[in-house]
Amino acid sequence: MKFISPKFIRTIAPQLDLLNTIGGxxxxxxxxxxxxxxxxxxxVAMPTVSxxxxxxxxxxxxxxxxGEYRHQPxxxxxxxxxxxxxxxPDNLDLARIDAVHEGSELHxxxxxxxPSDQQREIDIRHD
Structure with a gap:
């Protein structure tokens, strides 16, 4: 006999996370x-955050x-x-940052x- 349905768990999880956060x-x-x-x-992975x-x-x-929680959008x-x-660091192009949410992760x-100025190891030839 199941007392708690998976739908209930998915619905209540964000609220529990919020209450935990507000409670300290x-x-x-x-x-x-x-x-x-x-x-x-x-x-950044945070499965319960939309x-x-x-x-x-x-x-x-x-x-x-x-991340922030709003009761209504x-x-x-x-x-x-x-x-x-x-x-x-200084070697990043901050003007070209972009973000996308894929699955349950923010990228x-x-x-x-x-990229050609990045540090790289040089192969040493043996003559």
């Missing part, structure tokens, strides 16, 4: 930074990724769910200024 708890996202040949990808709840703000060399009051701030893609 912290909703901790999984953050991973992947370096690629053309730039970096900041991946795509509309994520915000990405660039202020000089700092990138802030945060146009509600002026928002409760913070999480916030991560990263100091970005913030930041290309290098000039």
């Amino acid at each position: 708890g912290v909703a901790q996202p999984q953050l991973r930074i992947d370096q690629r040949p053309k730039g970096v990808i900041v991946r 795509a509309d709840s994520f915000r990405v703000v660039l202020n000089k060399q700092q990138l802030s990724v945060f 146009d509600d002026p009051l928002a409760a913070p769910l999480f916030m991560q701030t990263l100091d970005l 913030v893609r930041i290309p290098f200024l000039n």
